[in-house]
Amino acid sequence: xxxxxxxxxxxxxxxxxxxxxxxxxxxxxxxxxxxxxxxxxxxxxxxxxxxxxxxxxxxxxxxxxxxxxxxxxxxxxxxxxxxxxxxxxxxxxxxxxxxxxxxxxxxxxxxxxxxxxxxxxxxxxxxxxxxxxxxxxxxxxxxxxxxxxxxxxxxxxxxxxxxxxxxxxxxxxxxxxxxxxxxxxxxxxxxxxxxxxxxx
Amino acid sequence: xxxxxxxxxxxxxxxxxxxxxxxxxxxxxxxxxxxxxxxxxxxxxxxxxxxxxxxxxxxxxxxxxxxxxxxxxxxxxxxxxxxxxxxxxxxxxxxxxxxxxxxxxxxxxxxxxxxxxxxxxxxxxxxxxxxxxxxxxxxxxxxxxxxxxxxxxxxxxxxxxxxxxxxxxxxxxxxxxxxxxxxxxxxxxxxxxxxxxxxx
DNA sequence: AACGCAAACGGACTTCGGTCCACTTCCTCT
DNA sequence: AGAGGAAGTGGACCGAAGTCCGTTTGCGTT
Numbered sequence: 262x263x264x265x266x267x268x269x270x271x272x273x274x275x276x277x278x279x280x281x282x283x284x285x286x287x288x289x290x291x292x293x294x295x296x297x298x299x300x301x302x303x304x305x306x307x308x309x310x311x312x313x314x315x316x317x318x319x320x321x322x323x324x325x326x327x328x329x330x331x332x333x334x335x336x337x338x339x340x341x342x343x344x345x346x347x348x349x350x351x352x353x354x355x356x357x358x359x360x361x362x363x364x365x366x367x368x369x370x371x372x373x374x375x376x377x378x379x380x381x382x383x384x385x386x387x388x389x390x391x392x393x394x395x396x397x398x399x400x401x402x403x404x405x406x407x408x409x410x411x412x413x414x415x416x417x418x419x420x421x422x423x424x425x426x427x428x429x430x431x432x433x434x435x436x437x438x439x440x441x442x443x444x445x446x447x448x449x450x451x452x453x454x455x456x457x458x459x460x461x
Numbered sequence: 462x463x464x465x466x467x468x469x470x471x472x473x474x475x476x477x478x479x480x481x482x483x484x485x486x487x488x489x490x491x492x493x494x495x496x497x498x499x500x501x502x503x504x505x506x507x508x509x510x511x512x513x514x515x516x517x518x519x520x521x522x523x524x525x526x527x528x529x530x531x532x533x534x535x536x537x538x539x540x541x542x543x544x545x546x547x548x549x550x551x552x553x554x555x556x557x558x559x560x561x562x563x564x565x566x567x568x569x570x571x572x573x574x575x576x577x578x579x580x581x582x583x584x585x586x587x588x589x590x591x592x593x594x595x596x597x598x599x600x601x602x603x604x605x606x607x608x609x610x611x612x613x614x615x616x617x618x619x620x621x622x623x624x625x626x627x628x629x630x631x632x633x634x635x636x637x638x639x640x641x642x643x644x645x646x647x648x649x650x651x652x653x654x655x656x657x658x659x660x661x
Numbered sequence: 662a663a664c665g666c667a668a669a670c671g672g673a674c675t676t677c678g679g680t681c682c683a684c685t686t687c688c689t690c691t
Numbered sequence: 692a693g694a695g696g697a698a699g700t701g702g703a704c705c706g707a708a709g710t711c712c713g714t715t716t717g718c719g720t721t
Contacts, residue, residue: 272687275699299677310701315679317699381678387631415623415646416653418632422622423615431587432618446615453616453657457649472717475669499707510671515709517669581708 279317281307286324295325295377322384329371333391336367340398353405354455360399361424361447368429369440375426386425395421406455416454423447479517481507486524495525495577522581529571533591536567540598553605554655560599561624561647568629569640575626586625595621606655616654623647 271279285307289298300321304311318324345351346359368375379386386392400417407413422428424447432438438446471479485507489498500521504511518524545551546559568575578584586592600617607613622628624647632638638646 270688272698274686278700300679301677304701311679311703312681312701313699314701319679321678385627385631387627387635412646412649414636415632415638415643416650418628419619419623419646419650422628423619427585427587428618428622431585432615435587436614438615443615446612446619449612449657450616450619450654453653454650456656457653470718472668474717478670500709501707504671511673511709512671512711513669514671519709521708 278309278313282314295373321381322378325374325378329374337394353402357402357451358448361451362444364424365444372426372430376430420454478509478513495573522578522584525574525578529574537594553602557602557651558648561651562644564624565644572626572630576630620654
């Protein structure tokens with residue numbers, strides 16, 4: 262249980278408390294579910310003050326995100342440096358499909374966190390650095406495959422849209438779709454976009 | 462300023478207060494912006510108690526939505542009974558494009574409300590009856606145009622995705638796209654989907 | 662007219678996220 | 692070693708959303 266030390270040197274007590282907080286949060290999530298505890302509960306469980314909590318994690322949303330930051334970073338890493346077809350080395354279309362599959366798998370495991378992370382605080386998916394990252398990645402692949410057709414930027418957002426927590430949760434839990442069905446759907450969309458004629 | 466009377470008979474005081482509340486809200490929105498007032502402010506401005514506020518509008522999110530319920534219903538109406546190409550009478554593809562244009566126009570005027578409506582309370586776009594309505598509409602048109610290809614349902618969500626408040630606000634305010642650019646983008650997406658080959 | 666009661670009212674209260682700031686602790690530099 | 696100060700800590704405090712429940716009021720009935 263750890264998160265990236267943002268600074269050069271982290272004071273010992275700070276580090277200790279950060280760990281405590283993350284563990285306490287994880288424990289609480291497991292015990293009472295993600296909506297069953299307040300920030301005071303976290304502080305109490307971790308044995309720290311509320312101020313400490315907020316110093317390290319600006320808001321509840323960030324705290325929850327921090328719980329999945331490791332797998333998230335791992336996924337990003339494998340996009341840049343991982344093996345093909347997720348990483349470099351495969352054709353752009355293949356990589357795009359692999360990206361969708363990967364992200365959907367990730368979502369399937371972590372939606373609960375991502376969704377409730379967004380429900381709190383002002384964290385807007387679209388203004389989160391992670392979105393920018395995915396955006397750049399997909400834009401690159403799409404341009405490699407389509408050339409510089411107009412509206413590529415828009416299509417990137419359109420492809421990324423259904424890979425967000427809310428749509429995913431809706432499809433899986435609300436509409437009862439299986440992960441495979443969702444994947445298949447996204448591939449259809451992806452193929453449609455990849456086959457789209459260049460605009461005038 | 463009025464909303465649909467849900468019941469057969471509405472008591473006089475109830476009606477009076479409902480109007481007061483809606484007017485007060487509108488006034489506050491204009492005066493201090495949508496985030497500048499609390500529910501207490503609304504109650505005070507309307508001269509009613511907080512309990513009354515919550516009796517009529519379950520939460521802040523609903524209250525704000527109520528402010529745009531008239532134009533929203535008008536739009537829905539014109540989809541069902543309006544003139545072509547928005548209403549019946551035109552080819553499905555045309556109607557679909559008209560739908561996108563219409564909804565984007567609507568969004569351009571009302572995003573602020575829709576977005577902050579979602580920011581509060583538990584209103585989830587996907588579980589709101591309005592989403593179901595749009596969903597059915599688009600599904601019908603898509604099926605008329607594509608036949609019963611697999612994954613039609615998924616494509617409906619994919620088309621509807623970028624027509625949500627968050628993506629729209631992101632594109633318009635965050636990325637600085639013009640309404641026309643957004644429209645053009647959606648048409649591209651729409652054409653791509655309409656041209657998508659039937660899946661096995 | 663006045664009775665009765667369901668519906669409507671109102672505001673005190675609870676809960677929770679987030680801020681503030683006086684105090685403490687750790688690290689560095691001499 | 693120990694002095695100085697930046698970084699870290701903790702909990703009282705605040706604002707706002709949403710609940711609860713005792714009181715009031717409109718309105719059909721007798």
